[in-house]
Amino acid sequence: MTEKSELLQGTLDLLALRVLSSGPLHGFAIAQRIHLLSKEALSVEEGSLYPALYRMERKGWIEAEWGVSENNRRAKFYSLTRAGRRQLAIEQDSWARLTAAIGAVLKAD
Amino acid sequence: MLLVRRKLDREMDEEIHFHIAEQTRRYVAQGVSPDDARRLAMLNFGHRESIRERGREARGWTWLDNLVRDTVFAARSLWNARGFTAIAVVTLALGIGMNTAMFSLLNTLLLRPLNFPEAGQLFRVYDSRPHQTEGDFSMGNYADLADACTDIAEVASFRFWGFTVSDSDRPADVPNALRVSVNYFNVIGLPPAMGRGFVPEDGVRQGVQAVVVSHRYWQSYFTADPDIVGRVIYLDGEPAEVVGVLPAANDIERILGPISIFCPIIFDATSLTNRIDPALGVVGRYRTAGDSSRLSSRLEALAHRLSTDYPVENSDVRFVVASLQSTTLRGVGRTMTLLLLGLSFFVLLTACANLTTLLVARAMSRTAELSLRGALGASRGQLVRPIVLELALLAALGGLAATLVWTWASDWLAARFGGANVADGLPIDARVLGFSIGVTALTAFLFGIAPTLWASRTDPGTVLKGSTRGTIGGTGQGRLRVALVSIQCAVALVLLSGSGFFIQGVRRLLTPDTGWQPAAVVSGVLNLASDRYNAAEPIIAFHEELTQRLRALPGVENAAVCFEIPLYASPARRAYRVEGRPPLPPGQDHLAYTNGVSASYFDTVGTRLLRGRLIDATDRLTSRPVVVINESMADALFPGSDPLGARLGLAGHDDPHWAEIVGVVEDAPPQTIASLPTTFQVYKPFPQEAWQYVNVVVRASNPALASGLPDSMRQVVAELDGDQPLINVMTAPDRNMQRTGVWRAINQILTAFAGLGLVLAVLGIYGVITRLVMRRIGEFGLRIALGACAADVSRLVIGEGLRMMCVGAALGLVGAVALERLLSSSLPAFSDGSTLAIGGAVAVLGLAVVAACWLPARRASRINPVVALRAE
Numbered sequence: 012m013t014e015k016s017e018l019l020q021g022t023l024d025l026l027a028l029r030v031l032s033s034g035p036l037h038g039f040a041i042a043q044r045i046h047l048l049s050k051e052a053l054s055v056e057e058g059s060l061y062p063a064l065y066r067m068e069r070k071g072w073i074e075a076e077w078g079v080s081e082n083n084r085r086a087k088f089y090s091l092t093r094a095g096r097r098q099l100a101i102e103q104d105s106w107a108r109l110t111a112a113i114g115a116v117l118k119a120d
Numbered sequence: 121m122l123l124v125r126r127k128l129d130r131e132m133d134e135e136i137h138f139h140i141a142e143q144t145r146r147y148v149a150q151g152v153s154p155d156d157a158r159r160l161a162m163l164n165f166g167h168r169e170s171i172r173e174r175g176r177e178a179r180g181w182t183w184l185d186n187l188v189r190d191t192v193f194a195a196r197s198l199w200n201a202r203g204f205t206a207i208a209v210v211t212l213a214l215g216i217g218m219n220t221a222m223f224s225l226l227n228t229l230l231l232r233p234l235n236f237p238e239a240g241q242l243f244r245v246y247d248s249r250p251h252q253t254e255g256d257f258s259m260g261n262y263a264d265l266a267d268a269c270t271d272i273a274e275v276a277s278f279r280f281w282g283f284t285v286s287d288s289d290r291p292a293d294v295p296n297a298l299r300v301s302v303n304y305f306n307v308i309g310l311p312p313a314m315g316r317g318f319v320p321e322d323g324v325r326q327g328v329q330a331v332v333v334s335h336r337y338w339q340s341y342f343t344a345d346p347d348i349v350g351r352v353i354y355l356d357g358e359p360a361e362v363v364g365v366l367p368a369a370n371d372i373e374r375i376l377g378p379i380s381i382f383c384p385i386i387f388d389a390t391s392l393t394n395r396i397d398p399a400l401g402v403v404g405r406y407r408t409a410g411d412s413s414r415l416s417s418r419l420e421a422l423a424h425r426l427s428t429d430y431p432v433e434n435s436d437v438r439f440v441v442a443s444l445q446s447t448t449l450r451g452v453g454r455t456m457t458l459l460l461l462g463l464s465f466f467v468l469l470t471a472c473a474n475l476t477t478l479l480v481a482r483a484m485s486r487t488a489e490l491s492l493r494g495a496l497g498a499s500r501g502q503l504v505r506p507i508v509l510e511l512a513l514l515a516a517l518g519g520l521a522a523t524l525v526w527t528w529a530s531d532w533l534a535a536r537f538g539g540a541n542v543a544d545g546l547p548i549d550a551r552v553l554g555f556s557i558g559v560t561a562l563t564a565f566l567f568g569i570a571p572t573l574w575a576s577r578t579d580p581g582t583v584l585k586g587s588t589r590g591t592i593g594g595t596g597q598g599r600l601r602v603a604l605v606s607i608q609c610a611v612a613l614v615l616l617s618g619s620g621f622f623i624q625g626v627r628r629l630l631t632p633d634t635g636w637q638p639a640a641v642v643s644g645v646l647n648l649a650s651d652r653y654n655a656a657e658p659i660i661a662f663h664e665e666l667t668q669r670l671r672a673l674p675g676v677e678n679a680a681v682c683f684e685i686p687l688y689a690s691p692a693r694r695a696y697r698v699e700g701r702p703p704l705p706p707g708q709d710h711l712a713y714t715n716g717v718s719a720s721y722f723d724t725v726g727t728r729l730l731r732g733r734l735i736d737a738t739d740r741l742t743s744r745p746v747v748v749i750n751e752s753m754a755d756a757l758f759p760g761s762d763p764l765g766a767r768l769g770l771a772g773h774d775d776p777h778w779a780e781i782v783g784v785v786e787d788a789p790p791q792t793i794a795s796l797p798t799t800f801q802v803y804k805p806f807p808q809e810a811w812q813y814v815n816v817v818v819r820a821s822n823p824a825l826a827s828g829l830p831d832s833m834r835q836v837v838a839e840l841d842g843d844q845p846l847i848n849v850m851t852a853p854d855r856n857m858q859r860t861g862v863w864r865a866i867n868q869i870l871t872a873f874a875g876l877g878l879v880l881a882v883l884g885i886y887g888v889i890t891r892l893v894m895r896r897i898g899e900f901g902l903r904i905a906l907g908a909c910a911a912d913v914s915r916l917v918i919g920e921g922l923r924m925m926c927v928g929a930a931l932g933l934v935g936a937v938a939l940e941r942l943l944s945s946s947l948p949a950f951s952d953g954s955t956l957a958i959g960g961a962v963a964v965l966g967l968a969v970v971a972a973c974w975l976p977a978r979r980a981s982r983i984n985p986v987v988a989l990r991a992e
C-alpha cells in the first residue's frame with residue numbers, strides 16, 4: 012500500500028471536482044480515480060470523502076442521482092453542476108497561485 | 121422532515137455499503153480471500169458510525185436532531201413527574217386564563233375608549249353645589265349654558281324618564297327611557313342605523329311625538345319588526361311615531377345604562393324659567409380640539425353671572441367639566457374596577473408564587489441527576505437546554521389550558537357582568553394576554569433555570585455519595601425551600617383573609633334585615649300613564665282602590681305604595697332645614713332620603729315605630745303636612761330633645777313646605793356596599809306628593825306564600841286598568857339576590873382562588889416536611905430507640921411545620937391587614953368583623969398545615985429504629 016499523504020484541507024474538494032469534470036461517477040469510483048491519476052501517490056481517506064461529497068452537494072457544486080454501476084448494482088452517481096464548474100475553475104486558479112507562491116519561497120536563496 | 125432524514129440516512133448507508141462491497145471485490149480480484157477482503161475493506165473504510173455522524177453533520181441536520189432528541193427527553197421527564205406537571209399546568213392556566221378574562225371584561229366595560237367618533241372631544245358638565253358635587257342642571261341654567269358656550273362647544277341634555285309603552289298587539293311595558301335634547305345624537309355622534317334621529321321640529325310640542333328606540337329594544341319588544349320606522353305606538357296613552365332605530369353596538373349603555381327608548385325634551389317658555397329643580401344632565405362636544413381651558417373660564421364667568429342674577433337658586437353654583445371617558449368609572453363602578461383589577465393582579469401573583477415553589481422544588485430534586493451529568497462532562501449549556509425545553513413544553517401546555525380557561529371564563533363573566541355590549545362574548549385583550557404570558561414566562565424561566573444552575577453547582581462528590589443524611593436539600597437549599605413555603609403560607613393567608621372579608625360583607629348585603637322585615641315582602645313597579653292620571657286625585661284614588669283590592673287577596677296581610685322600598689335602588693335625596701333654626705351655611709343642609717308612603721306602609725314593610733305615630737289614613741292630600749323621620753336623624757338634629765312637633769322644610773327653596781314631625785321610626789338604611797352620603801330618612805304621606813311612578817308593596821301573611829303572589833298582584837292591577845302594567849315584580853329576598861349577584865360572583869371567584877392557594881400551600885408544606893423527615897430518619901430512629909413514643913415524634917414533625925407556617929403567617933398578617941385597610945376605605949361595609957375574618961383565616965391555615973404534616977408525622981413515628989440506624 013502506498014503511503015497516504017496528508018491532503019491539505021480543501022484540496023479534496025478540488026480533486027473531486029476535477030475528477031468529476033470528465034463525467035458522473037459514484038463515490039468509490041471518485042476515490043479510485045484520484046488514486047490512479049495521482050499515480051497511486053494519493054489515497055483518499057473514505058472517512059473524509061463522503062462528508063466532503065455531501066458538503067459539496069449542499070453547496071450546490073455537485074448533484075447526485077441513483078443509477079446502476081458497471082456490475083449492475085445500485086449506486087449513487089455524482090455530477091458537476093454549472094456552479095461546480097465555476098468553482099472548479101476558481102479552485103484551480105487559487106491552487107496555481109498557491110503553488111507558485113510556495114515555489115517562489117522555496118527557490119529563493 | 122424526520123422521514124426525509126431517515127431516507128437520507130438509508131441512502132448514506134447504501135452508499136457506504138456499496139463502497140465497501142466494491143473495495144472487497146477489488147481485494148478478492150487481487151487474490152485475497154473473501155472474508156479477509158471484506159475485513160480489510162471495512163478496516164480501510166474507517167469507523168462507519170463516526171463517518172455517518174460526519175456525514176450527517178455535513179448535511180446540516182444536526183441541530184434539528186439535537187432539538188428533537190432533547191424535546192422528547194423533556195416530554196418524557198414531564199410525563200414521569202405527572203403530579204408536578206398537572207399542578208404547574210393548572211396554575212399557569214388559571215393564572216393566565218382568569219387574569220386575561222377578567223381584564224378583558226374590565227376593558228370592555230370600563231376602560232376601553234368610548235366608541236363614539238372622536239370621543240376625546242366629549243365632556244360632561246355638572247352643576248356643582250356643596251351638598252351635591254355632580255348635580256343636574258335646571259332648565260333655565262341649561263339654556264343659559266348652551267348660549268354662553270355656543271362658540272366653543274355644542275351641548276346637549278338628557279333626562280331619565282319612565283313611560284308606559286303600549287302597542288296595538290303587544291302587552292304594555294315600562295322600559296328604561298331617556299328624554300334628550302333634539303341635538304343629542306348629533307353631539308355624541310351616534311346616527312341611527314335605521315330611519316332618522318331627531319330634528320328641531322321634534323322639540324316643539326305638537327301632535328305626535330317622535331321616538332327613537334335602541335337596537336336591543338327593537339329586537340326584543342318589537343320583535344325586530346321590519347316596518348318599525350314610521351310605526352305609531354302609545355307613550356302613556358299618547359300617540360308617538362318611531363322615527364329611528366339606533367345601531368347595535370354603541371356605548372350609551374356604558375355612560376347611561378341600558379336605555380330602550382329615546383324621546384325629545386320639550387323646551388317651552390315656562391320650563392325655561394325654572395331654576396330650582398335639577399333636571400338635566402349635560403353633555404357636550406368641543407368644536408375645536410383642546411378648548412377645555414376656554415370652556416372653563418367661560419363657565420366660571422357664567423357661574424358668577426348666574427349667582428348674581430339669581431341669588432336664591434344659584435347662590436353657590438359652580439360648573440365642573442369632566443371628560444366623558446372618565447365618567448365611565450365613577451361611583452361604585454370605580455370601586456369595582458379597582459377591586460377586580462386588584463383581584464386579577466393578585467391571582468397572577470399567586471400563580472407566579474406557586475409556580476416558583478413548584479419549579480424550585482423540582483430543581484432541587486434533580487440535583488443528583490444534574491451533578492452526575494455534570495461529572496460525566498456535560499457543559500452548563502447542555503444541562504440547561506433540556507430544562508429550558510421542559511419549561512417551554514410546560515408553557516405550551518399551560519398556554520393551551522389557559523385558552524380553554526379564558527374562553528369559558530369570559531363567557532361566564534360576560535353573562536354575569538356584561539350588558540348588551542358583550543352579549544356575543546368578550547374580545548380578548550391582546551395586551552393583557554401578552555402581559556400575563558410575559559409575567560408567567562419570566563417567572564417560569566427565572567425560577568426554573570436559576571435554581572437549576574445553582575443546584576448544578578453542588579459538589580458532585582457529596583451528592584453522589586447518596587447518603588440521605590447528607591447534603592440533599594442541604595442548609596442553603598433547605599432554607600430556600602422553607603422560605604418559599606413561608607411565602608406560600610403568607611399568600612394563602614392573605615387570600616383567605618380577603619375571602620373572609622368578602623364573605624362577611626356580602627353576607628350583610630344579602631340579609632338586609634336592619635330596619636325592616638323583607639322575608640315576606642313582594643314589590644313591583646307601576647307607572648300610571650299621564651293622560652288619565654295627570655293630577656293628584658286620580659292617582660290617589662287609583663292607589664287607594666289598588667291597596668284595598670290587594671289586601672283582599674288570599675295570603676296577603678297588608679299592602680301599600682311608596683316611592684321606594686328599603687332596598688333603595690334610586691333614592692331621592694333632598695336637603696332639609698329645621699324651622700326656627702338659623703339657616704345653615706351652604707353645603708351643611710341636612711340631606712335625607714325622602715320617601716313618599718301611603719298609610720300602612722310601615723306595617724307592610726315591617727319598620728318599627730319608636731315614638732309618636734306613623735303615616736296613616738288621616739294624612740290626606742289636603743290635610744296638614746306631616747313627616748316621619750328616622751332615629752338617626754332624630755338623634756342628630758334633636759339631641760336630647762323631642763323632635764315631635766318641630767317642623768322640617770326643604771332647604772334652598774322660597775317656600776320650604778314646612779311639615780310637622782309626627783313620628784320617629786327605626787333606621788332602614790339603603791343596603792349598598794359603597795359609602796353612604798347620609799343616613800337620614802324622611803317619610804311623607806303619599807297623598808301629599810303623589811307620583812305617577814311608584815313601588816307597590818305587599819306583605820304576605822307567611823313568607824312561604826310570597827313567591828306565589830306576583831301573578832295575582834299583576835292580575836289585580838290589570839283588572840283595575842289594563843293599560844298600566846305592574847312590572848318587575850319579585851319578592852324582596854329575590855330582589856336582593858339580584859342586586860348582589862355581582863358581589864356574590866366576586867366572592868365565589870375569590871373563595872376559589874383562596875382554596876387554590878391553600879391547596880398549593882398545603883402541598884408545598886407536605887413536600888418540605890416529607891423531605892425533612894427523610895433527612896432526619898436517623899435522628900428519629902435514635903429518639904425512638906431512646907424511648908420516645910409515637911406521639912412525641914409526631915409532635916416534633918408537626919411542630920416543624922407549624923414553625924414554618926408562623927413566619928409565613930406573620931408576613932401574611934401584614935398583608936391581610938393592609939388589604940383590610942384598602943377595602944374598608946372604599947367599601948365600609950367590609951370593615952366590621954375583619955378581626956374575625958383574619959382570625960378565621962389563620963385558623964384555617966393552621967389546620968391545613970397540621971393536615972399536611974400529619975402523614976409525614978405518622979411515617980416518622982412508625983420508623984423502626986433498628987432499620988433506620990442501620991440504613992446509613
